[in-house]
Amino acid sequence: MKKLLLGNEAVARGIFEAGVKVVASYPGTPSTEITENVAKYDEIYSEWAPNEKVAAEVAIGASFGGSRAATCMKHVGFNVAADPLFTASYTGVNGGLVVCVADDPGMHSSQNEQDTRMVAMAAKIPVIEPSDSGECKEYIKLAYDLSEKYDTPIIFRLTTRVAHSQSLVEISDRVEKEFKPYEKNPVKTVMMPAMAKKRHVFVEQRLKDMAQYAENCPLNTVEINDTKIGIITSGICYQYAKEAFPNASFLKLGMVYPMPEKLIKDFASKVDKVYVIEELDPVIENHCKILGIDVIGKELFSLLGEYSTNFIKKAIDGEDVSTFTIDENVPIRPPVMCPGCPHRGMFYVLKKLGMSVCGDIGCYTLGALAPLQSIDFCVCMGASIGMAHGIEKTGNQEFKNKTVAIIGDSTFMHSGITGIVDIVYNKGVSTVIILDNSITGMTGHQDNPTTGFTIKKEPTNQVNLVKLCEAIGINNVVVADPFDVENFEKIVKEEVKKEEPSVIISQRPCALLKGVKFPGPLTINKDKCVNCKQCMKIGCPAISLKDGKVEIDKTQCNGCGLCTKMCKLGAIGGGNNE
Amino acid sequence: MNKSIMIVGVGGQGTLLASRILGNVAIKQGFDVKVSEVHGMSQRGGSVVTYVRYGEKVYAPIIDKGGADIILAFEQLEAYRYLDYLKNDGKLIVNTQQIDPMPVITGAEKYPENIIEKIEQKGVSMISVDATKLALEAGNVKAVNVALIGVLASKMNIDKQVWLDVIKETVPEKFYEVNIAAFELGYNCK
Numbered sequence: 001m002k003k004l005l006l007g008n009e010a011v012a013r014g015i016f017e018a019g020v021k022v023v024a025s026y027p028g029t030p031s032t033e034i035t036e037n038v039a040k041y042d043e044i045y046s047e048w049a050p051n052e053k054v055a056a057e058v059a060i061g062a063s064f065g066g067s068r069a070a071t072c073m074k075h076v077g078f079n080v081a082a083d084p085l086f087t088a089s090y091t092g093v094n095g096g097l098v099v100c101v102a103d104d105p106g107m108h109s110s111q112n113e114q115d116t117r118m119v120a121m122a123a124k125i126p127v128i129e130p131s132d133s134g135e136c137k138e139y140i141k142l143a144y145d146l147s148e149k150y151d152t153p154i155i156f157r158l159t160t161r162v163a164h165s166q167s168l169v170e171i172s173d174r175v176e177k178e179f180k181p182y183e184k185n186p187v188k189t190v191m192m193p194a195m196a197k198k199r200h201v202f203v204e205q206r207l208k209d210m211a212q213y214a215e216n217c218p219l220n221t222v223e224i225n226d227t228k229i230g231i232i233t234s235g236i237c238y239q240y241a242k243e244a245f246p247n248a249s250f251l252k253l254g255m256v257y258p259m260p261e262k263l264i265k266d267f268a269s270k271v272d273k274v275y276v277i278e279e280l281d282p283v284i285e286n287h288c289k290i291l292g293i294d295v296i297g298k299e300l301f302s303l304l305g306e307y308s309t310n311f312i313k314k315a316i317d318g319e320d321v322s323t324f325t326i327d328e329n330v331p332i333r334p335p336v337m338c339p340g341c342p343h344r345g346m347f348y349v350l351k352k353l354g355m356s357v358c359g360d361i362g363c364y365t366l367g368a369l370a371p372l373q374s375i376d377f378c379v380c381m382g383a384s385i386g387m388a389h390g391i392e393k394t395g396n397q398e399f400k401n402k403t404v405a406i407i408g409d410s411t412f413m414h415s416g417i418t419g420i421v422d423i424v425y426n427k428g429v430s431t432v433i434i435l436d437n438s439i440t441g442m443t444g445h446q447d448n449p450t451t452g453f454t455i456k457k458e459p460t461n462q463v464n465l466v467k468l469c470e471a472i473g474i475n476n477v478v479v480a481d482p483f484d485v486e487n488f489e490k491i492v493k494e495e496v497k498k499e500e501p502s503v504i505i506s507q508r509p510c511a512l513l514k515g516v517k518f519p520g521p522l523t524i525n526k527d528k529c530v531n532c533k534q535c536m537k538i539g540c541p542a543i544s545l546k547d548g549k550v551e552i553d554k555t556q557c558n559g560c561g562l563c564t565k566m567c568k569l570g571a572i573g574g575g576n577n578e
Numbered sequence: 579m580n581k582s583i584m585i586v587g588v589g590g591q592g593t594l595l596a597s598r599i600l601g602n603v604a605i606k607q608g609f610d611v612k613v614s615e616v617h618g619m620s621q622r623g624g625s626v627v628t629y630v631r632y633g634e635k636v637y638a639p640i641i642d643k644g645g646a647d648i649i650l651a652f653e654q655l656e657a658y659r660y661l662d663y664l665k666n667d668g669k670l671i672v673n674t675q676q677i678d679p680m681p682v683i684t685g686a687e688k689y690p691e692n693i694i695e696k697i698e699q700k701g702v703s704m705i706s707v708d709a710t711k712l713a714l715e716a717g718n719v720k721a722v723n724v725a726l727i728g729v730l731a732s733k734m735n736i737d738k739q740v741w742l743d744v745i746k747e748t749v750p751e752k753f754y755e756v757n758i759a760a761f762e763l764g765y766n767c768k
Contacts (some may be wrong), residue, residue, distance in 0.1 A: 002605075004601055004605055004611055004613065030617065030619055032617075096603055108616050109616075109617070112654070127759040132612070132639070135612070137693050145748035149621055161614060161639055161640060164614065164615055164616060164617055165613060165614035165615070165629075165639035165640075166598075166601060166611070166612065166614070166615075167610075167611065167612045167613075167639065168605070168610065168611060168612040197596050236639075238637075239637040239639065240636045240637070242637040242638075244635075278600075286755050299612070308638070308646075309639060309642050310642040310643060310645070313727070321643055321645070322644060323643050323660045323662040323663070323664070323666075323704060324662050324664055324666070325657060326659075326663060329687070329688075329690075330658055330659045330690065331679050331687040331689065332625055332681060333588065333623075333625040333655070333679035333680070334624055334679070334680055334681075335622035335623055335624035336623040336624070336668055336738075337622065337623075338622060344660075363622065366622065368682060369680065369688070370681070370684045370686065371680075371683075371684045384720040442622075444617065488603070536684075537682065539680065539683070539684070541677075541678075541680065541683065543683070544682065544683045545678075545683075545685075546677035552734040553677070554675075555710065555719050556590075
């Protein structure tokens with residue numbers, strides 16, 4: 001049976017069919033749907049771990065324990081998981097272990113554009129890369145066989161356009177795998193210097209063996225057609241290049257690390273010109289150049305962003321496409337916080353008070369954009385707290401008593417706790433605002449240790465943020481509703497003044513959560529409204545000017561009521577309350 | 579010959595569901611199909627675009643500038659923004675709804691005036707429709723996506739029953755009737 005599946009759904013299906021027993025992940029666009037779909041299979045134990053490092057360790061443990069295992073993350077998540085994974089490369093596996101990593105060329109939803117293949121090479125972990133959903137499912141099954149055969153974790157690299165596009169997939173049945181027998185062998189699984197030295201020898205040999213395998217790997221395919229143009233490519237770029245030059249000759253690499261030598265040399269010798277087409281870094285290109293093959297790569301194709309069919313056509317034969325043109329400015333439409341978003345009230349207060357804000361990763365990063373424009377800094381998951389502490393320790397008066405860190409509940413669980421420990425231990429006085437909206441919002445509503453539910457929506461133990469912060473040693477822990485802006489402002493003013501650390505838990509559920517009820521669209525009483533635009537300062541997408549008058553869009557407004565608190569004239573009313 | 583259809587709109591308008599319906603309709607015709615969408619950050623009220631391509635054999639999951647046979651736009655400004663993706667002989671279906679983007683709300687930029695007239699003047703083959711009205715008439719403003727799918731269906735040579743079957747399989751049961759009503763209103767609107 002053929003089904004239209006998202007690349008990520010197909011990876012999940014492949015994991016299921018391969019007989020995997022344990023999957024642990026942390027959500028991150030564009031990888032999230034792999035684990036969400038795995039969770040639908042009761043044959044697989046799945047979990048959201050607090051971060052990618054723990055997730056990877058769970059998967060490594062499951063592999064040592066004799067079962068096939070997976071962990072899935074976005075590219076920057078790999079950085080968090082790098083510590084265990086770099087050494088899991090040395091230990092190798094017992095049950096097959098696959099690390100699914102989704103890169104985001106073009107940064108649709110990411111803070112950088114790093115190329116996982118480069119990190120994989122540093123870790124000496126082989127990389128397999130599919131180019132559509134069908135390959136997602138088939139390749140990952142082979143990845144498990146290779147993992148067990150060569151005693152290595154395998155990185156299964158996706159990019160946004162493979163992860164988030166749907167194509168047809170042939171569905172098969174699951175093949176259950178017996179537990180692999182476990183034999184105690186510290187030389188392989190206890191990485192102390194004496195053992196690791198031996199394993200490093202193994203790792204280098206493994207790469208050589210796999211490079212040999214790459215010569216005949218069924219994932220590396222040659223299509224000899226017109227020999228004027230030869231294209232070496234992998235992943236989504238294969239699809240673009242094939243669309244652009246259907247008659248060219250192709251060497252498509254499904255295993256992108258380690259790469260073959262003879263296969264590439266043979267291919268290059270059969271065609272007049274060789275182009276290497278790969279998004280981001282010149283990984284295949286550099287390999288070819290080291291082999292002494294004359295290829296055309298990044299001098300034509302960009303190191304930045306995504307490619308496309310037109311882009312490749314234009315780069316190779318200069319062909320451009322005629323299109324309709326617009327001769328005026330089309331305003332951009334950046335993403336915004338939703339109507340009813342709990343973060344909006346908090347940002348309004350922080351902006352009003354002129355705070356310097358160390359931000360973090362989540363929906364609330366949108367607080368950096370107009371009109372709220374509150375966030376000063378944002379680097380990576382969990383960085384807000386350390387940054388606020390670092391700023392405080394400079395002693396720069398410009399930031400004194402007016403700097404806060406803001407961090408979401410899930411991000412705090414991910415890597416914020418250690419930041420708080422640092423502040424307490426090193427006698428910092430920073431104020432940290434934890435945005436507790438009862439869910440992991442940006443990636444599409446995943447549960448986390450603070451929500452009280454597992455990935456399968458079963459009730460579970462819930463981390464108590466107040467008790468946790470108190471236990472670390474924060475004496476000032478205050479819970480406040482960010483929609484009670486007056487009180488929230490008072491609390492922020494008080495806490496930043498204190499010469500000891502504070503945590504404010506800004507508590508209000510995400511407006512999109514099931515069960516969050518609002519009274520319905522509000523309206524503006526035209527007789528009372530004087531068009532002062534005070535209500536527009538909160539940056540709600542439902543409030544705009546129509547013919548010079550403030551108006552509420554009833555298709556967007558849910559009646560959360562934050563705007564009514566801005567209006568001194570009581571001109572906004574309606575909803576069910578009217 | 580492959581068909582390339584783009585669905586553009588504002589995050590939250592239901593473009594993903596529309597592209598899934600279209601993709602499944604194409605499968606029922608026995609075609610190879612690719613549907614591409616973007617999740618995450620860009621969904622939050624931002625400009626969203628999904629691509630549906632079908633035919634004998636489809637490679638690229640996304641559509642390039644000048645490559646769309648049809649653009650189904652859920653909002654005027656988004657129709658304008660992606661107009662250069664339309665083939666010179668392509669067709670644009672545009673919902674007349676206007677949603678101000680944040681730079682317009684903050685006053686930093688202006689929402690362009692008379693977008694529909696300007697597009698028409700360029701000689702674009704275009705159908706404009708007030709799908710919000712149709713959805714409200716059907717009983718739920720959120721059915722605007724299926725109303726627009728109805729308009730699209732009326733312009734394509736695919737048996738109507740196929741669309742109805744796919745909608746039944748795709749939308750939650752409790753919204754089935756309102757969605758079918760919205761589809762019919764869209765299908766019969768012009």
